[in-house]
Amino acid sequence: MAMKFAYYPGCTAKGSTREADIATKWLAGKLGIELMELVDAGCCGSCEIKAVNPTLHFMLNARILSMAADRDLEILTICDTCQANLLHTSRRMQEENDAKKSLLERLKSAGVSYRATPRVRHLAAILRDEIGVENLRRHVVRPLEGLRVAPFACCHSFRGPGASGVGNEGSRETLEALVALSGATPVAARLDSDCCGFHILMVNEALSARAAGKFLSRCVEMKADCIVTTSPLCHTALDIYQHKAESVAGRRFDIPVLHVEQLLALAFGAESKAIGLERHMVSTASIVRRMSMAA
C-alpha cells in the first residue's frame, strides 16, 4: 500500500534534534511511506505566539494546513506540540462562525487560499492506524529484549485543545504499544503531573530543570535504561538540558533519551549512525553497545 503524506517536522526536528528527522526518514524508507516535506511551512508558534496574539497563532497554523491541502495530502508530524497546534487550528477551521470567516479573510490578504482542512496525525498514530501494531512487529529483526524503556509522551498530545485521541486510542497508549512491539519493556515512570519543562527553558531554567529532574529521578529509581519521547521538545529538555536537571537535583542521571522513531528503527535493524544516535548530548553508547552485542 503506497502511503504519501505532507511531512511537517517542525522547527526543533530541523534544528536542535535533527536526528529525529533523520530517523523518521530512515523509518519512512523502510516502511514505504513517502514524505513530501513542507519546506516553506515555518513555525507553528509553539506555546508562545498564542500568548501574544491568538489570531496570529491560528493563521500560522492555518497556513501550514493549507499547504498540505493544496497538495491533497494529510499531514504527518513528529512533534506533539506541532500536532496539537495544527489539530487545535483544524478543529477551529471546521467550525462555521464569524471567527473562522475573519481568519479566512485575513489569510486571503496574506496570499493564502484556504481550501480544505487536512487530517493531522503524529507518525506514531499513523503507524498504529495505517500499518497496525501486528504488521509492524513483522519488521522487527533486532528485538530490544531486556531493554527497560520509560515512555514520555508530551502533555500536548493528550491534554488541552489539541489533544489527539481518547481512551485506548490515546498517544500514551500508542507510545507504550510501540515500545512493547520493539521487544523492549515499558517502565511506567511518568506521573500525570510530570512535565519536561521545555516551554520555560529560556524563562526559568532552574524551574524547568526541577520539573525534568523529578521524572528523570524516577526513571533512575525504576532502573530504566533509556527514555523514549514522541516530541523533539521534550527530548530537548530531557537530553540537552539533562546536565541542568542533574545539577538542580544534585545527582547524576546519565540516562539516554531516544526519539520513538529511533527506537523503532533500532528494532527494525538500523545502524546507529543512520539514525543519528551519536548526535545526542547524553551518550547513547550504552544502548548501541547492547544492541551490537545482541545482534
Next chain:
Amino acid sequence: MDDTPLQATTRLSARIFRFDPATDTAPRYETIEVPHEPRMRVLDVLDYAVDECGLSIGYRYFCGVKRCGMCGVNVNGKPVLACWEAATASMVIEPLSNMPVIRDLTVDRSAFERATVELEPRLVRTTPYTSFPEHYTHDDVAATFPLMNCIECYVCSSTCPAVAVTGPGPRDRDGHRDFVGPGTLVQIAKAALHPKDELDRSGMLELASVDNCMSCHRCEEVCPVGIPIVSHAILPLRALAAKGPRGLARFPLDFAQNVRANADIHSASLFVKAHGLWRALLRLPMVLRMLVHGKTRMFAAASASARQGIDAIFRAAGL
C-alpha cells in the same frame, strides 16, 4: 487505579494518610475496609472512617455538592474533590500536594490565598457605573464567563509542576515571586479580562511569574468544574504580563519576533536574546558541545520564500 465494578456487597479498601506535625515525626497510613453503598463518594468513606471506625482523621468539607471547594484530596495520586469523586475498590487517600499539611488531609492553602489577594482579585475602575445593573452583551463577558464557574478549590494549583512544593513563597525585595499557580490566575483573570476593569495589571503579573506556566494543561485536566484555564486565564494574562514595564515576561514577544525574522525558530539567537549576550557567553561550553553534536545552527536555515510567507501572515494579523 482499580476500576473493578463495585457490587452492593463489595467492601472497599481505603488507605488513609495520617500526620500531625505537632506530634508525629513522620506520616503513617491507616487502612480501613468500608461496606460499599451505591453512589458512595470519597467523602462518605472519610465519614465512615470517623463515625464507624473511630479514627480522628482531620479533613475539611462544607457543602458536599461541589460548590465550596474545601474538600480537595489526592485519591490514588489524582487531586479531586472528596464530595464529588466516586469511591473505588481500592483507594489511597492523601492530602493535596504543594501545600503544607495542617493535620492528616487538611492542608494550609494560605500561600495561594495570600497570592490571590495580593494580586487584586477585583474590578478596579474609576469610571462611574452607567446604570445598575450595567448593560453587557454576551460578547462583552465571553472571555470571563467560563472563569466565573471557579469554586476556588486550588486543586489545579496542587498538581501544577510550576508551583513550588510548599506553594508560592513571599515576594523578594524587588517584589518578584514564584509562579503563583493556576488557581490564583483564574481569580485574577476574572477581573483583568472584564471589560470594565481599568487597572494596568501588567507590572504585577510579570512579578507574579505568570510566564513560568509550562503549558502542560494539567490544571485543566483536574479542574472539577472543567474550566479551560490555560486558554481562558493564563494565556491572556501572559499577554498582559509580556507588556510589563520591567520586561520580565516578554519572552513570547521575543519568540514571535524570532519567528518573523527566521520563519523557523532560530534557537541560538533566541537563547542570546532571552539570556542577554554576557550570560549567554557564560554558557559557551554548553553551546560548543551542542555544536559538536550538531544540536544547534549558527545561522537560520529557512528559505527566503518561507520568510516572506510568514511575514505576510504577521502583516495580515495586523503586526
